[in-house]
Amino acid sequence: NAGVTQTPKFRVLKTGQSMTLLCAQDMNHEYMYWYRQDPGMGLRLIHYSVGEGTTAKGEVPDGYNVSRLKKQNFLLGLESAAPSQTSVYFCASSYRDRGNQPQHFGDGTRLSIL
Amino acid sequence: DQQVKQNSPSLSVQEGRISILNCDYTNSMFDYFLWYKKYPAEGPTFLISISSIKDKNEDGRFTVFLNKSAKHLSLHIVPSQPGDSAVYFCAVGDSGGSNYKLTFGKGTLLTVNP
Numbered sequence: 568n569a570g571v572t573q574t575p576k577f578r579v580l581k582t583g584q585s586m587t588l589l590c591a592q593d594m595n596h597e598y599m600y601w602y603r604q605d606p607g608m609g610l611r612l613i614h615y616s617v618g619e620g621t622t623a624k625g626e627v628p629d630g631y632n633v634s635r636l637k638k639q640n641f642l643l644g645l646e647s648a649a650p651s652q653t654s655v656y657f658c659a660s661s662y663r664d665r666g667n668q669p670q671h672f673g674d675g676t677r678l679s680i681l
Numbered sequence: 682d683q684q685v686k687q688n689s690p691s692l693s694v695q696e697g698r699i700s701i702l703n704c705d706y707t708n709s710m711f712d713y714f715l716w717y718k719k720y721p722a723e724g725p726t727f728l729i730s731i732s733s734i735k736d737k738n739e740d741g742r743f744t745v746f747l748n749k750s751a752k753h754l755s756l757h758i759v760p761s762q763p764g765d766s767a768v769y770f771c772a773v774g775d776s777g778g779s780n781y782k783l784t785f786g787k788g789t790l791l792t793v794n795p
Contacts, residue, residue, distance in 0.1 A: 571724070600782075607690075609770065609787035610725070625782070657724055669715055670783060672724030 569593050573658050573673035580648045580680050588643040588676050590658030597663035599641035600625075600670060601633060603654040610657065616641055617663070648680045684708055685773055687786035695794055700758040702789050704771030707752065713774040714747060715783070716756045718767045725770060729756070732776075761793045 574589040590599065600615040612625030616635040630652060632644045641660075645652060655677050659670040686705045694700045702716075712733035717725035731738040731745045731754070738745050744757045758765055768790050772783040 602785075607787060610785040612782060615782065659724075669727035669730060671727065672717075674722070674724045 571658055571660055571671050571673035573676050575676060576674070577677045580678065582648060582650060582680060584648050585644070585646050586648065588656055590641045590673060592639055592660040594660060594671065596660035598661045599635065600659045601641065601643045602657045602659065603627065604657060605654050613643065650680045652678065653680045654678060685771060685784050685786040687771060687789050689789050691790040691792070693792045693794060694761050696763055697760045700761045700765065700791055700793065702756040702769050702791065704754045704786055705752060706773050709752065710775045711773040713776050714745070714754050715772045716745060717770045717772060719770065720767050763793050763795050766791055766793050
């Protein structure tokens, strides 16, 4: 029972490099989210998707792009990595129904930009 | 400005005693409230939730209380166990909004001492 799987778990990049973080969920959830967690800052929403083919900006979208080509996958891209993007990135997913529908999280990707 | 505040960055209690974690929010439109627990190097895990039509929800050792007039919620853990040591995030949502998003507090580190 995998739930939400994030790939890779760790990565070190140089400033200016690009990379894509992959999130996959096997719970048939409609909604998917990308967060970043920084010390003392809690979880901040980067981008989210309410269904296949749709994306929307969250609280801190600058410097990131996303795509949701398949319902089960949500990709987060960094086109030109900056040291300020050093963080732990979490993906989450949830059902679409309103009400008490919690988000389910992956175990995170630890990204360092040198 | 922070919409969700967890004013205690850390809390230390003795095993067997009660742990009380607090959370304040500013927007009266929020109607769905959750607590997540996070261990190091893992993603947040959903713990318990409450909707605005209730003032209390209980699940085993965990109880969440909601005071809508004060815009305050709390999580009680009784009795506390060493395995409860983790960071606890409160999260709030507006199920009447056009998209389902959560806003997280910065977290409280709970340490339960044997």
